[in-house]
Amino acid sequence: MNGPLHDTPARHVVVVGGGIAGLAAAHRLTAAGARVTLLEATGRLGGKLHAGEIAGVPVDLGAESMLARRPEGVGLAREAGLGDRLQPPAVAVSAVWTRDALRPLPKGHVMGVPGTAAALAGLLSPEGVDRIGREGELPPAEVGDDVAIGEFVAARLGREVVDRLVEPLLGGVYAGDAYRISMRAAVPGLFEAARRHDALLDAVREVQAKGAAQQGAGPVFMGLAGGIGTLPDAVAAAVRAAGGDIRTATPVLGLAPDGGGWRVRTDRETLAADAVVLATPAWASAALLTDTSPAAAADLGAVEYASMALVTLAFRRADLGELPGSGFLVPPVDGRSIKASTFSSNKWSWVDEGSDGLFVLRTSLGRHGEERALDRDDAELVALSLGDLGRAVGITARPVASAVTRWTGGLPQYPVGHLARVARIRREVAALPAALRVCGAAFDGVGIPACIADGQRAADEILATPTPARGTHPGTGE
Template sequence: MHVIVVGGGVTGLTAAHRLLAAGLRVTLLESSGRFGGKLRTGRVAGVRVDLGAESVLARRPEAVDLAGEIGLADALRSPAVTTSAIWTRGALRPMPQGHVMGVPGTAAALAGVLSDTGLAQIARDSELPPVEVGEDVAVGRLVADRMGREVVDRLVEPLLGGVYAGDAYQISLRSAVPALYDALRDHDTLLAAVRAVQRATPPRAAGEPVFAGFDGGVGTFAEALADSCRARGGALESGVAVTGLRRTARGWAAALDDGRSLVADGVVLAVPAAAAGRLLAAEAPAAAGELAAVAYASMAIVTLAFRRADLGTLPRGSGFLVPAVDRRVIKAATFTTGKWDWAAGADPGLFVLRASAGRFGDSGPLEWDDDELVRAALDDLGEAAGLAAKPVDSLVTRWVDGLPQYTVGHAARVARVRGYLAGLPGLRLCGASYDGVGIPACVASATRAVGELVRTLPPGPREEPGE
């Protein structure tokens, strides 16, 4: 049995790995010249750094477990520091604790970040009629209505912006913060629902990190996954785009931009929603229409290297977030060599950091040239963290349409798409556009898609994926 995987990001690589483990023949096709998608490493001043995703959620097991399967368990690293900050109202302020994606369980949890007026408004939640979320609601709208806009603008928005580069007033509560959505079905106030989520969250063991990285960067995870697929006999081709899909008597035929046509028993689409929609336009026009409606945000990462001797006092903590309401160019900064010992050890004389820019509906900074973007980032970093030195090297990485937006109704849209595709045997969708944007979510999405696909194929001497 032969399965084509379209897309060579972490989702497509995971799908290929699972299919090969189940005993199928796999061809993975990636339109760009490299595998890994938004998992990518590069070098700045000779130090290897992540240019895309730089950590995985360690408390969710899928990515960590897969790393063990491909021999990377010993490469997992915990952050050297976990304290972070938020740059708002003219100062770097410690990141509050005791909240769920910025929504507090008590007003005291946000002391120091909100004004006295903003803190006082949080108590309004208990005085209002019982909360109603219906089928879905925007996170920002709900929280602003119950607790005031300052909670959203100063904390919810930058936290959600760090994940989606999105607009909190449009992002779906059901898809982006599902635990809180579920809790609100059983509680009358946001405060009570947040406390219920906190009680239901298993406590962390001493020293257990929330996030983890890899020695050499998260990009090495994708590289090792691709190597594992090749070692199992998978055919991985980069620089080859699929231009069309059609059903055949055997299963599926994929038209390629180099003139070839590949036939297979099944297809896994691990590409962004818009690309999947274009490929499904002929066979599933209703699904294609839904997929075309998924919006995306673009962002840029500015990576900078400084001589430690030029900096004087080094910034503390792992980095900081920046609320959009403060109208800065950057939306976040990560102190790479402060956060990851492997990066600090690569050249002890350097301090490397990265700043990100670009939000949904505001891609203007991405249109600037690299020098302009670097200067703007340095201006913000200077004001926020006192960085006045000149960098010895810089690198700008643009991720155009890199982050899907989980707007209100996203879960229902995904369900409709999968319902339309249920009548097309041998075809499954997976990836960040559907089931979560983090690396563990992408691994889980691929594993689920492969499991469903394998069960629809004719029986043969195969094992279930993941066994």
Template sequence: MSVPVVAVVGGGITGLVAAYRLRAAFGPDARIVLLERSDRLGGKLRTVLLAGGPVDVGAEAFIGRRPEVPALLDELGLTDQLVHPTGARPLVYAGAALHPLPAGTLMGIPAGARALDGLVDDDALARIAREPEILLDWDSDGDMSVAQLVGSRFGEQVVRRSVDPLLGGVYSGLSDTAGVRATVPALARALDEGAASLTEAVARALPVPSDKPVFGTLRGGYGVLLDALEQAAGAEIHYGTTVSNLRRISNCWSLDPIGEVDGVVLAVPAPEAAALLAGSVPAAAAHAAEIPLASSVTVSLALPSKAALPQNSGILVATGEELSAKAFTLSGRKWPHLAERDVALVRASFGRFGDDRLVDAPDEQLITLARADLATVTGVADEPAAAFVQRWYGGLPQYRAGHTEIVAAFEREIDGIDGLAVAGAMLHGVGVPACVESGTKAAARLAARVAG
């Protein structure tokens, strides 16, 4: 039996998990080649040193109620790295004022008027209260944007002050470009199952109350996980490598610059997947090309420990406010291990799908904007001891209306092709747990189809 040779294209969290799973499946003698076009692994996860300690400048949390990340940490002997939030609640900046983030909503969509009391005006509250009386027109075979659904039922103010801030934080987009089925699947299921109103559908779709923490992170930052995966995968890593000319040759695949391999996992953003598949699986490439990306930038600030920041985990910004930032994470308030630092850590986020004009702004301009917006929102204007600017070009795929159909069609074209698997945030979720699951499933599919 020959020793398998497999290639993983893309060294983000998805590709690293796939390489790690392939090592477990094929054993120590297999040649696993990891090809990464940049000079580092991790993709949209990155941990840097700021003011003497590690800080995540990409994703900084994962959904704690999903099992994938805790299970992976346990496998890698990193359970002691798991940290849960302090319990501080976030705020929303809307109407030039701070409000508590509404509880009892589904991605900001309320199950009743009481949830948004104080965040929206009396007319919006009255409209929410009347919504169950209005005939609901929902196509169980179709899809629409979240803005179209919520705006038609609850009004524009609910969309901009409650829904947009949450969707912007998850997807770097707006509810106008977020499809209901892909971004709020539990709501779509409730509507498909016959909920008579949006209010009823939200009430059905709300998660069961739980004592488990909603989020988690790593004490040493995601870099600890990335390093452990790299070591455990034992892959041959090629940095600064652009892959091209993916093609099927007899029972093998070939790709430049490494030549023939027994199998390939593509763990790259949708446009790269489309380019790589164009010659060998053109129908799949056409579907991948339909998934656009949003760019963004984060500015991490290390303020003096005495900075009078609110005792909240973060501040989401409603659409239409006179600010450049879309959100602030008050990291030192949100995470207990960061609260122990002798600085107050804050992160400002800029950029949404269709509005990335600030992504290429000079660092000093972005730092100045972050400080000015933070001062406007909180009154805190302290000079930072250190700052770090991180740009994320094409950081997040946009799950527009019809995304689930695009992905289903894409996967139909890929399924059944021996030696080829595709994974990543372009498919079934942008969060770290979803990427871990995607990389795991891709590795399993490939291992089942590649003869040793």
């Protein structure tokens, strides 16, 4: 037989990239009986999921939480044996540091876009609140095939909404520019609602109503005791238990079609594969596809990335006053160095329980187009963080320990037209003579569940393609 399900156990799939998307693909493939070899260029699995410690306290040095109302992240954690370690935030009350004060992050918004003018009273100036209320005087809203969310919201509700709220919220996800980010790609629910309404405020209220119906579904976000960064190793252990071969410090240097399959060249050997999943950053996938799919490589190479740094600080609790809530966001318009701060010891009970008299928090710095700010050395980034923390919440103490984690090219940007680009890339790679799929943060979402879902989609599509006939099976010599 030549059907995919019957031949799957004999199929060898090489997964290139050991971030959470690649691990999710490998997990799905091994569960279906495929023989999997996962190759990761660096010495560590997980990509932007990275568990570490500071002053003996376990912390996340990368992503720290995942959207719980999408099933893929919590589902994979449970499948990897971490279900009993899933935890919602102990405190989830955020603020916005703007106009020289900490102001409560308002309820009743969709990625910073309010459903009423009153929702942003106190955060915006009186003039800004008044501008929201005048949307009814405008012609009907038109979003077309796609639109930059910042441009659209500013035109409907005024720039102050974008600058003081939409921008810092989107910046926490993409480290990007709201005036360039695609509304269709970044906030698809709001985009679709906006196509059905003449007023943006009405579209927001539709999305809010749907969200209210899900409130009984549990927490919005979820973390893991010990850190989200423990998820990759747990998934890798499950892959290995199912027979998968995972190799770190093994960069892939070349990829070439071979009969009905592929030859995957590393710095040590060349592997024969029936199918390949590329779960690498867009620029890395572009380099590997330059010869075999120039059109896909060109589109992949055009994906822009933002760089950022996380500064993790540990203080003696006795040296600090009471810090409110789980942290705060910082609008770029205010000209501060940091773009956000998370009070980890408040937010996560597992950090607090392991802190032994210490208080851990972290700041983030860097946005798209501002990468030069990260050229500063670690001590300067720590000093900039402490300066802003002093002005925002009155911290004057010196930390007992600090750690700077740089994510160079860590966050792909989703400008207007992003989804059209993704569709072109997928069409091109699907048309290749041998089975190959791409997945990861550069496509359908940068969040953990979105990356997991994309890895699983890539695996499912590979499993649904016919296995090469034996006469053209790579490496058989037949």
